[in-house]
Amino acid sequence: MKWEIVIGLETHAQLSTRSKMFSGSSTTFGAAPNTQANAVDIALPGVLPVANRGAVERAIRFGLAVGGSINRRSVFARKNYFYPDLPKGYQISQYELPIVQGGEIRITSPTRGEIRVQLTRAHLEEDAGKSLHEDFHGMSGIDLNRAGTPLLEIVSEPDMRSAGEAVAYAKALHRLVVEEIEICDGNMQEGSFRCDANVSVRRPGASLGTRREIKNLNSFRFLQQAIEYEVKWQIGILEDGGRIEQATVLFDPDTGETRSMRSKEDAHDYRYFPDPDLPPLVVTEEWIERIRNSMPEPLQALRHKIVAYGLSVEQANQLTASRGTSTFALSLFADAPLKEVPMLANWILGPLSAKLNEEHLDIGKQGRVLPDQLKALSKRVSDGTVSSTAATTVILPAMWSGEGSPDEIIEKRGLKQISDSGAIEKIVDDVLAANPKQVEDYRAGREKAFNSLVGQVMKASKGKANPAQVNEILKKKLAGQLLS
Amino acid sequence: MLNASLKELSDALAQKKISSVELAQLFLDRIGRLNGELNAFITVDAEKSLAQARTADARIARGDAQPLTGIPVAHKDIFVALGWRTTCGSKILSNFVGPYDAHVIERFNAAGAVILGKTNMDEFAMGSSSETSFYGPVKNPWDSSCVPGGSSGGSAAAIAARLAPAATGTDTGGSIRQPAALSGVCGIKPTYGRVSRYGMIAFASSLDQGGPLAKSAQDLALLLNVMAGFDVRDSTSVERSAEDYALDLDQPWPDGSTAKPLKGLRIGVPKEHFGEGLAAEVEQAIETALKEFEQLGARRVPISLPSSGLSVPAYYVIAPAEASSNLARFDGVRYGYRAPEYRDLADMYCKTRAQGFGAEVKRRILIGTYVLSHGYYDAYYLKAQKIRRLIAQDFVEAFKQCDMVMGPTSPTVAFKIGAKAADPVQMYLNDIYTIPANLAGLPGMSIPCGFGQGRLPVGLHIVGNYFAEAKMLKVAHQYQKATDWHLRAPAGIQP
Numbered sequence: 001m002k003w004e005i006v007i008g009l010e011t012h013a014q015l016s017t018r019s020k021m022f023s024g025s026s027t028t029f030g031a032a033p034n035t036q037a038n039a040v041d042i043a044l045p046g047v048l049p050v051a052n053r054g055a056v057e058r059a060i061r062f063g064l065a066v067g068g069s070i071n072r073r074s075v076f077a078r079k080n081y082f083y084p085d086l087p088k089g090y091q092i093s094q095y096e097l098p099i100v101q102g103g104e105i106r107i108t109s110p111t112r113g114e115i116r117v118q119l120t121r122a123h124l125e126e127d128a129g130k131s132l133h134e135d136f137h138g139m140s141g142i143d144l145n146r147a148g149t150p151l152l153e154i155v156s157e158p159d160m161r162s163a164g165e166a167v168a169y170a171k172a173l174h175r176l177v178v179e180e181i182e183i184c185d186g187n188m189q190e191g192s193f194r195c196d197a198n199v200s201v202r203r204p205g206a207s208l209g210t211r212r213e214i215k216n217l218n219s220f221r222f223l224q225q226a227i228e229y230e231v232k233w234q235i236g237i238l239e240d241g242g243r244i245e246q247a248t249v250l251f252d253p254d255t256g257e258t259r260s261m262r263s264k265e266d267a268h269d270y271r272y273f274p275d276p277d278l279p280p281l282v283v284t285e286e287w288i289e290r291i292r293n294s295m296p297e298p299l300q301a302l303r304h305k306i307v308a309y310g311l312s313v314e315q316a317n318q319l320t321a322s323r324g325t326s327t328f329a330l331s332l333f334a335d336a337p338l339k340e341v342p343m344l345a346n347w348i349l350g351p352l353s354a355k356l357n358e359e360h361l362d363i364g365k366q367g368r369v370l371p372d373q374l375k376a377l378s379k380r381v382s383d384g385t386v387s388s389t390a391a392t393t394v395i396l397p398a399m400w401s402g403e404g405s406p407d408e409i410i411e412k413r414g415l416k417q418i419s420d421s422g423a424i425e426k427i428v429d430d431v432l433a434a435n436p437k438q439v440e441d442y443r444a445g446r447e448k449a450f451n452s453l454v455g456q457v458m459k460a461s462k463g464k465a466n467p468a469q470v471n472e473i474l475k476k477k478l479a480g481q482l483l484s
Numbered sequence: 485m486l487n488a489s490l491k492e493l494s495d496a497l498a499q500k501k502i503s504s505v506e507l508a509q510l511f512l513d514r515i516g517r518l519n520g521e522l523n524a525f526i527t528v529d530a531e532k533s534l535a536q537a538r539t540a541d542a543r544i545a546r547g548d549a550q551p552l553t554g555i556p557v558a559h560k561d562i563f564v565a566l567g568w569r570t571t572c573g574s575k576i577l578s579n580f581v582g583p584y585d586a587h588v589i590e591r592f593n594a595a596g597a598v599i600l601g602k603t604n605m606d607e608f609a610m611g612s613s614s615e616t617s618f619y620g621p622v623k624n625p626w627d628s629s630c631v632p633g634g635s636s637g638g639s640a641a642a643i644a645a646r647l648a649p650a651a652t653g654t655d656t657g658g659s660i661r662q663p664a665a666l667s668g669v670c671g672i673k674p675t676y677g678r679v680s681r682y683g684m685i686a687f688a689s690s691l692d693q694g695g696p697l698a699k700s701a702q703d704l705a706l707l708l709n710v711m712a713g714f715d716v717r718d719s720t721s722v723e724r725s726a727e728d729y730a731l732d733l734d735q736p737w738p739d740g741s742t743a744k745p746l747k748g749l750r751i752g753v754p755k756e757h758f759g760e761g762l763a764a765e766v767e768q769a770i771e772t773a774l775k776e777f778e779q780l781g782a783r784r785v786p787i788s789l790p791s792s793g794l795s796v797p798a799y800y801v802i803a804p805a806e807a808s809s810n811l812a813r814f815d816g817v818r819y820g821y822r823a824p825e826y827r828d829l830a831d832m833y834c835k836t837r838a839q840g841f842g843a844e845v846k847r848r849i850l851i852g853t854y855v856l857s858h859g860y861y862d863a864y865y866l867k868a869q870k871i872r873r874l875i876a877q878d879f880v881e882a883f884k885q886c887d888m889v890m891g892p893t894s895p896t897v898a899f900k901i902g903a904k905a906a907d908p909v910q911m912y913l914n915d916i917y918t919i920p921a922n923l924a925g926l927p928g929m930s931i932p933c934g935f936g937q938g939r940l941p942v943g944l945h946i947v948g949n950y951f952a953e954a955k956m957l958k959v960a961h962q963y964q965k966a967t968d969w970h971l972r973a974p975a976g977i978q979p
Contacts, residue, residue, distance in 0.1 A: 044583065044584070045564060048717055050716065082815060087818065089815060276806050277686075277689050278720075
């Protein structure tokens with residue numbers, strides 16, 4: 001008999017605010033331990049939290065983007081437990097009244113086509129610090145730089161039916177928060193986007209099975225592997241006549257296995273109650289409207305704009321894979337001659353993307369190849385100064401390496417096209433004389449021979465001959481010879 | 485100088501009759517002589533105080549003085565002060581030196597006041613007798629075998645014994661007003677949100693409010709002028725334009741005259757505050773005071789606060805619940821006391837907190853943890869919150885009929901040290917009349933209004949509507965112009 005897999009995800013997205021959820025200290029990643037923890041973060045006696053407006057606005061932006069409802073009044077609550085990296089002895093979160101309720105994420109399932117994953121809620125909370133168990137010889141170190149970092153915890157309904165769907169959902173969510181609404185930097189290695197997966201299995205039609213929660217999966221690959229292992233493990237237990245105990249488990253990337261961290265019996269009683277230091281979070285209609293009006297333009301709309309430039313849907317999809325690329329492309333297309341747009345698009349998707357990926361740079365922030373320089377280059381192709389081949393394979397890489405402006409590179413490298421028809425005619429004559437066989441073939445109707453002749457001419461001109469002129473002159477000469 | 489009002493001290497400083505250094509030294513000497521007996525101060529640091537006094541003297545010389553410049557003020561050891569040990573009356577903070585200034589301390593420093601020392605208190609402000617301090621009980625200057633009230637007992641005793649001209653306190657269920665009453669001084673707990681809680685070590689965040697203790701309503705007004713004010717660092721702080729609480733204390737009530745300055749004032753007298761448990765000697769003094777108010781032109785209105793009987797049980801759910809969470813940060817990890825020996829993390833937590841907290845604090849942490857636990861939350865915490873709303877509603881109704889509510893601050897005069905230590909419920913009932921104002925967030929004050937048979941002071945409790953502090957202080961000041969209870973000082977502590 002078949003098993004049905006049921007998965008729900010809880011995702012922690014770190015909000016891209018400069019300061020923390022309830023204090024003014026910086027959220028920059030990678031600083032020396034405890035240098036970004038102020039009196040509030042280390043929970044000195046007497047300090048108090050103040051909610052970060054920017055974090056609230058990002059949560060509202062999320063709620064609007066997923067079509068959820070924004071609670072006009074939500075409540076910060078304390079989740080109480082003791083741990084050395086939790087300085088106050090409680091985490092400020094939202095419990096009974098979260099800021100966002102409902103909403104959905106549309107995904108493409110590997111097996112079921114387009115599906116909608118319903119969201120239960122999204123709430124604001126603060127992150128804990130880090131416990132460092134290495135390098136301290138029998139002791140533990142505590143780094144509170146991360147303590148108080150703003151998080152949006154996004155909870156889905158158990159709507160996914162395979163590890164593939166869970167990954168598709170996580171990717172769609174990642175793209176939404178990072179590219180679409182820009183509330184999270186999405187850096188998974190740094191923990192800016194991490195998932196907990198609630199996994200259970202059941203016979204089709206049966207009520208929900210007992211779930212186990214896999215904690216802290218910080219890559220799509222681990223998410224896939226962890227769920228696949230967990231599902232296999234649960235089915236194995238059930239088919240052997242066993243029972244699943246509710247538990248929290250950890251995934252070990254080295255072994256590819258999940259192992260139980262704590263069972264339901266040792267689950268904490270978090271003693272949630274409304275935080276008396278923070279009044280209810282009141283969101284007015286006007287505030288929501290202001291946020292709605294300042295939302296980044298949907299990538300879908302940018303895609304339509306790009307298609308309107310005459311590019312293919314596929315190219316438009318590629319160009320809108322990230323907010324940065326689409327913004328860069330559209331600013332470039334905006335005042336370029338229409339006929340140069342396809343060339344510019346090819347450059348972004350080809351050589352430029354390759355370099356950016358190689359060096360892990362963001363297109364908007366790279367500063368190596370600026371939109372104006374790209375336009376200067378496309379102009380040189382249009383006006384016949386250089387061939388598009390030279391532009392793509394030689395000049396662009398040279399620009400990336402900082403050799404100067406397109407004109408400087410053309411000059412320095414002697415890449416100027418030969419557009420003097422006399423000079424080209426001379427080369428064509430030499431090539432025709434040296435290749436009687438190809439001329440014969442062409443005459444016999446083998447069109448391929450023509451391309452070979454063009455190649456010979458280009459080679460003889462060291463790639464500098466204007467290809468359009470070469471074509472024209474070659475055709476004319478061959479026609480002349482046919483007549484003669 | 486010892487009996488002088490803050491206004492008189494300020495004038496003396498301005499006229500160079502005395503310097504701030506001399507004034508600080510005068511009180512430091514008295515503390516040196518008398519604190520051994522009274523135990524009103526936990527920490528005194530003459531060098532720091534005198535340094536501040538010298539700065540104040542320079543400021544006065546520059547002609548840049550404010551009303552409190554150069555005046556020594558004692559601070560309850562619950563306010564974190566930069567460079568001052570701040571213990572909150574607990575062993576767990578016995579080694580904690582303030583790395584920053586509380587908002588209240590900042591305000592006093594900016595006003596040029598001199599920190600005279602840190603006063604003793606019930607541990608984490610949990611108590612009504614100042615006996616739960618790790619640093620030993622505070623004695624009542626009127627009778628050193630008695631408690632001074634609590635938790636701000638060190639501040640109240642310091643003023644009564646003239647060890648300080650003014651002091652700060654905090655009030656979660658009566659911790660300013662009840663010790664003011666039992667020690668024969670004045671104290672006001674402002675409207676919740678008036679005084680920033682930033683740097684005031686939290687006991688029960690939704691109830692805690694800082695306020696001053698002093699010898700007169702006029703002094704309280706000057707102190708409140710400095711303490712009160714919006715602070716962005718406290719999200720529960722109220723944003724309102726600044727008020728001068730001292731400005732028209734001498735003006736009569738709107739309908740009043742010189743002869744009948746309080747004509748038109750309607751005093752609500754809640755029947756629930758004059759029933760079982762109220763000592764006859766206290767009732768008598770209150771009755772006399774109310775008659776005096778009538779002499780001044782005020783009218784008595786019988787009112788009812790029907791839910792007030794539920795205030796103590798509701799308070800002893802809400803306050804411990806918040807405290808159990810607020811005190812979780814004292815875990816031995818980052819600062820404060822840590823047990824010297826432990827096996828592992830859990831053992832470190834257990835031993836640190838077992839050794840670092842006293843019995844009353846542990847009792848309240850346990851109660852608070854219990855009422856927030858899964859399965860009990862609705863029955864206790866949520867129900868207590870509902871009662872809290874009913875109590876606030878009682879006052880809304882009451883203030884439709886009257887301008888101020890008056891009654892006894894405490895059911896009895898000061899009791900013997902140790903008399904109630906073994907019976908928490910008896911101890912908790914001390915605050916039966918003061919707790920409703922905390923639950924409702926209303927301002928409340930206590931002023932001396934007579935003595936019991938044993939010559940121990942009785943306090944009159946005044947509760948006003950939200951943000952009515954200026955009116956309350958005016959009413960109290962008019963009473964103090966006509967009476968001299970507030971000028972009485974305990975015998976035997978005079979120089």
